[in-house]
Amino acid sequence: MADEADAVVIGSGPNGLVAANILADHGWRVVVQEAEEVPGGAVRSDRGVHPDFVNDLFSSFHPLAAASPVVGALDLHEFGLQWSHAPAVLAHPLADGRCAVLRRGVEATVAGLAHDFGAEDAEGWTRLSALWQRLDPHLVNALLAPFPPLRSGSALARRLGVADGLRFARMMALPVRRLGEEEFSDIGATMLLAGCALHADLLPEAVPSAAFGWLLAMLGQQHGWPAPVGGAGALTDALVGRLESKGGVVRCGSRVTSVVVRGGTALGVRTADGDAVRARRAVLADVAAPALYGGLVSWDDLPVRLRDDMRRFHWDLGTFKVDWALDGPIPWTAPGAGQAGTVHLAGDLGELSDYAVQVATGRLPALPFLLLGQMTTTDPTRSPAGTESAWAYTHVPRHVTEDLGGQLAGRWDRAEAQAYADRLEARVETFAPGFRSRIRSRRILSPHTLETEDENLVGGALNGGTAGVHQQLVFRPVPGSGRARTPVRRMFLASASAHPGGGVHGACGANAARAALHADRLGVGRTALRVATGRRSPRADADDR
Structure with a gap:
């Protein structure tokens, strides 16, 4: 089959679908090519754990989508998307029995911190919240815009x-540990921020863990961490329907097997079935950068320097996840944890730091830090009344050198996956005695399984590359980037490997779509990023927002 479109989008994750929608809004004929049998990338749900339970395979809570001006502008409620919220956003039960709780609204969060952790922590949280309110909405707009963010900046x-x-x-x-030392006298508020920072591959002692933790916590306080009613796939369904x-x-x-490049210009794609789709105006790739450069596009069509830069590309950590169908709510010792959509499990900051250092140095922790989602608490449609659809995940080393809790080697075969899932369940049991007795069935998603289900999640990496400062802004995915343009004319990187990185916000796709529209207006001869020489088009920055 031979076909043609104005734009071909490779991959139907949220970034690819956002990009396709924006181009379609401008009258372009868009074809999205997806290797899997269902769309959505890492935004999908199913009943694979138990027929009566809806579980999300990957992402579940979407504060960035709720805050994103890109997603908001698509009016996805007109295509069936509804958001649902748990009574509380986030809880972090501690080893001493107390529990820090993040709620929607500054007053509600501050009242809880004052009651359980004292007036000084409440005052510190109020200061950080006031700073967020002072910068709203320009900070989020700046973070999601192409770099540099001229208008919002x-x-x-x-x-x-x-x-x-x-x-x-x-x-x-600041590292988040230092921010906590400067702003708080007790541990509760610091643990809220530090747990948020560890959604990425950042140590509590690392830059920019304070920024990441504060951002995610403030988004939750303002917008909540909502979940799509009926499952994460409802967000994908709305994007596809639109x-x-x-x-x-x-x-x-x-499956796209190659991007056709002639004379330095992307002309279309070829698929595994031998089909060709011509792209009259642009090819947008919602795939990980290492899969695009030297994969879908031959090194012969790329600058020599890019090959060396991609050799240095730094993946984020692997992920190990367990989904559960539970016969009842999780029996938390700390009552506040039962109200939260997300629960972070680490007894104190030292334990959190130990875990992060261990994972960063190739060691499987004996006491893994868990991020746990209570989906029926958040969205009652997920399972029968009185039950709970839940999950937990933890980061693991990409290459395991030692297991501090047993004899696992990181092969992640069936036996190892079962053993590590048991370790995660024992961790939950510490904070919720009797948890295991409520498990009706479970599904284990090891790093290998996650990659099998979504090829962009290489080794279980969720964010398209590290969140470390050495691979952000103009260093994402390689030095001299920061935008969606690539060394190939009419080809744009639309995945989380591009700025601003991981998260379901659609900004990577939106930035790629806007760059494609701008390049089309200018003419393709002036659009390529000259990675080999560092030269840029004199009007290359005009597509800023």
Whole structure:
């Protein structure tokens, strides 16, 4: 089959579908090519754990989607998307029996911190919340825009001024442990921030863990950490439905094997079935950067320097996840944990730091830090009344050198996966005695399984590359980037490997779509990022927001 479209999007994850929708809004004919039999990438749900339970395979809570101006502009509620919230956003039960709880609204969070951790922690949280409110909405807009964020960055500068701007920059450069030492006298508020920072591959002692933890916590306080009613797949269904209403097409089970490049310009794609799809105006790749450069695009069509840069590409940590169908709510010792959609499990900050260092140095922790989701608490449609659809995941080394809790080698065969799932369940049992007695069935998603289900999750990496500062902004995915353009004309990187990185916010796809639209207006001869020489088009920055 030979076909043609204005744009071909490789991959139907949220970034690819957002990009396709934006291009379709501008009258482009868009074809999305998806290797899997169903769309969605890492935003999918099913009944694979138990027929009566809906479980999300990958992402579940979507604060970035709720806050994203990109997603908001698509009016996905018109295509069936509804958000649901748990009574509380996040809970972190501690070894001493207390529990820090993040709620929607500053007053509700502060009241809980004051009651359980004292007035000083409440005052510190109030200060951090006031800073967030002062910068809203420009900070989120700046983070999600192509780099540098000229418009929103200027708005932030006007809000802060020089002196406060320097203080804000210092705070963003702090490790989350140090931020906690400066702002709080007790541990509760620090644990809320530190647990949020460890959603990425950041140690509590690392830069920019304070910025990441504060951002995620403040998003939760303002927007909640909502989940799509009926399962994460409802977000994908809304994006697909909207695209199809605009004339776009999503082809599942149609694996792209190469991008056709002639004279430095992307002309279309070829599939595993031997089909060709010509792209009259652009190819957008919602795939991990290492799969694009030297994979879908031959090194012969790329600058020599890029090959060396990609050799240095740094993946984020692996992930090990267990889904459960539970006969009843999790029997938490700390009552506050039962109200939260997400629960973080680490007894104190030292335990959290030990875990992070161990994973970063190739050792499987005996006491893994868990991120646990209570989906029926969040969305009652997920399972029968009185039951709970739940999951937990933890980060694991990409290459295991030692197991501090047993004899696992990181092969993640069936026996090892079962053993590590048991370790996660024992961890939950510490904070919720009797948890195991409520397990009706479970599903184990090892790093290998996650990659099998979604090829972008290489080794179980969730964020398309590390969140470390050495691979952010103009270093993402390689030095000289920061935007969606690639060394190949009319080809754009639309995945989480591009700035601003991981999370279900659609910004990587939106930035790629806008870059494609801008390049089409200018003419393809002036759009390529010259990685080999560092030269850029004189008008390359004009596509900023």
